[in-house]
Amino acid sequence: MIESSHEAQTVWSHKARIALFFSAMRHFADDIKSKAYPLEYIKTNDALVETLRVYLRTQGATELMAVEPGDYRVQQEIEQMCQAEKIVCTWLEDTHFYCTKKEFAAWAHQKKELRLEFFYRMMRKKHNVLMEGDEPLGGRWNFDDENRKPYSKKGPGLIPPPLFIEPDEITQKVIQEVQEKFTDHPGELDDFVWPVTRKDALLAIDDFLQNRLIHFGEYQDAMWTQTPFGWHSLISAALNLKLISPQELVDKVVSEGLLQKIDLSTIEGYVRQVIGWREFIRGMYFLDMPHMAQANYFKNTRALPKWYWTGQTKMACMQDTVGQTLRYGYAHHIQRLMVLGNFALLAEVMPQAVADWFLAIYVDAVEWVELPNVAGMALFANGGRFTSKPYIASGAYIKRMSNYCGACRYKSEQRYGDNACPFTNLYWHFLIKNQQDFNKNPRMKLMMANLNKISEDEQKEIVLHAQSILSHIDQI
Template sequence: MSGPMRNLCLVLGDQLDAGSALFEGFEPESDRVWMAEVGGEATHVWSTKARIAVFLAGMRHFRQVLHGRGWPLDYLALDEHDFPGLAEALAASLQVHRPQRVLCVCPGEWRLRESLRETVEAAGCEWVEVPDRHFYCDPESFSGWAKGRKTLRLEHFYRWLRRRESVLLDDCEPCGGEWNFDAENRASFGREGPGLLPAPHAFEPDRITRGVIELVEAHFPDHPGTLDDFDWPVNAAQARQALDDFIRRRLPGFGQYQDAMWTREPWLYHSRLSAAMNLKLISPREVVEAAEAAYRAGDAPIAAVEGFIRQVIGWREFVRGVYWLRMPDFAEANVLGADQPLPAFYWTGDTDMACLRDALWQTLRFGYAHHIQRLMVLGLFAQLLGVKPEAIHHWFLAVFVDAVEWVELPNVLGMSQYADGGFMVSKPYVASGNYINRMSNYCGGCRYRYGNATGDDACPFTTLYWDFLERHRDRFSDHPRTALQWKSLARKSDQERDAIARQAKALRERLAE
């Protein structure tokens, strides 16, 4: 490179898109790409080893892509510098290169976006955000859709976006005659269990990934989790293989059993694509188009395809829109006044509650749990217990390989914990142990009885469920979508409610120690 630098192009760990708008008009003679691995991004929340490794392995494989193009690249590897965070590393590079502009796709965290922008402007450079073509709906379009709405509902947004993008439509009407086949997608496996399941394609760590695993073990030995089973896709080619594997072998069964859970079966019919999409190794458009093509070819039923596409073009786009619409205040939401500490067993899996033990086992082992385990086991217990939303939000952000704040925070604070007071969802997702028993085999191997709210064998979920209803009776008893739950509470005697309150109080005190 000769002469003054025009553009320093930032590529962050969740922006590994070879077709990014960041690279349009890139001129090797006057532009440079910048990437950095920093320990601060692994310790901002106490990230699991698997989460750290996914990001670093993805970044190092993307470095190879850029080398293949022969482009000028600054790549600050973790073991080659001592900068604590991205802002400090960038500031040092700006002093060396003094570019006219710093180009970046919008970061996935408000905190990081503000930190980097301030760093660039303090160095006297122009901060320029280029369009993020990875998503269907940009924040400005979402804001336009949301304007004038007191509350936001996924179903309204989902139909609007499907129409706009012509997804799963025949003559402008939804395929199969319905927008939403959720009622057909709530089956459990029954006593027989799931049977022989098609195992997802595993990716043996190559030389680059093995080097990352060694690096993580050396630099973050005390972080939770393990890398013994690490087999995630970490480059674009692997992400496409994972998509093809899911479409062919598991999508047909996904819809019916997407909410089901089973002991020591972490994958079931789920796609394992969320991490690859969130790191931008694969486009959600490619994923949605492949799923729709399977339906039109007769290879997968409409209920399965619609249910999967709703997760991608529905929830994924919806929560991103909510995040950028509501931040930074969203991170402080705590309408229900929850103030309990997060139980220590969330970091170890050491609990005698079978459902939590299994969900935590796979989370800490693989960095993964599917959406119902997250919402109706891990998140539900925290909500019923009254855990401070910030604490459970930080835990979710730390443990899952697909966790980026734009997608994690709204799902946890809005949907799981109802901390936003109903802006995102119309009612709190609360249930007793009966729900877990219906959707899994967990309760059969548990020392607690899912139907009991008091006594030595009372299910903590059930105790805390009734206690939650009592504590928040004034807020929800007249709510049109929750009235039946609170009417059930009203049928309990004063003595029963007092006994439940005492047991819940003792449980909170024990878990807070």
């Protein structure tokens, strides 16, 4: 095992992300050693693949056998190194997924349109998840419509907090090292709460099943100040680090959900994220790399606003979502998609800059899952390869799904003028700017019909105000 500080700097990282990776690695190493398996654990400041090269040379190795990495760059670098060193490189399939790369590619090959829904149904049937014979349990594949509620106007009420795992001695030491060595990296470590062992990950799942699965579906999309975790499971980092497998997670959610007689819409909603989206996203990454990393459908070239790294903006929604991101390295899906990603698209930020930020800032960030979510879902950078329209919304959506707007200096309904909500202004500006393109997309029909109700004079004001916002984006 190679613990490379260089890697933590090449891929710029939140302090909690570095601490999580290193602590999980050291715990895993201890576990391996306790089972008397042979292991060398190398701590280095050098690059990962260079360290591997030196190690293989000292061993006089002629063959390298490894599980395929979840990062295209790492795979390429290892292959190039092996070629240069005349080492035979054999990749072993990653068994921590339901669907292999080959199986996904074969499925995709037969499809005119690559859409989650068809893939998801195929996976449910194949793995017999929530099925009654050939039919979906409850007679429907998808309960999405029931899973989009905001919290009550009075607030989310008492949500059982996630299980916070107290850092043990190993984790405390890692935290101290990260504090000392990675001082200029973003993020905080005071609330490091993440499972770093398989045992902790299983406890975290159990806590979710007993306390929060019940309302997961209903409030999956809801946002509220001082509510960073909502009813979510906080399990992505443990899954991506392979502390647990998606199969065992799905099996537990289904059996415990049915046992507790939890609404099927919630159980299905959760299952879809894991057996559907997570697997689909991974398949798309390997299918579309390396092009996915360069995709830029709207030819956006602007820089990421500086406050993505500090939270210092007047926009209340951004203060909250960036703030909790810096504190925990966590934001839930809708915060990432409809607040942080949505704004980056409307503000015409270059997709690669957005992807770099998302890869740095979340504890669960690894490229196979981060990049397709950013480039494919949030930014439409690949021109709708697996989504039928851009995920864009104005301040009205954020107002409906959260309490952010109540305390904001801006007014969510205002399209231009001093108090105009930047989301709302840039949303209409985006529709105006891309109207020729969007008029051809039937899924954009409603949005375009609404745009057509805005007078020409008002549209001119919107564009003028947007130009001013875009040129002062760091100050809004």
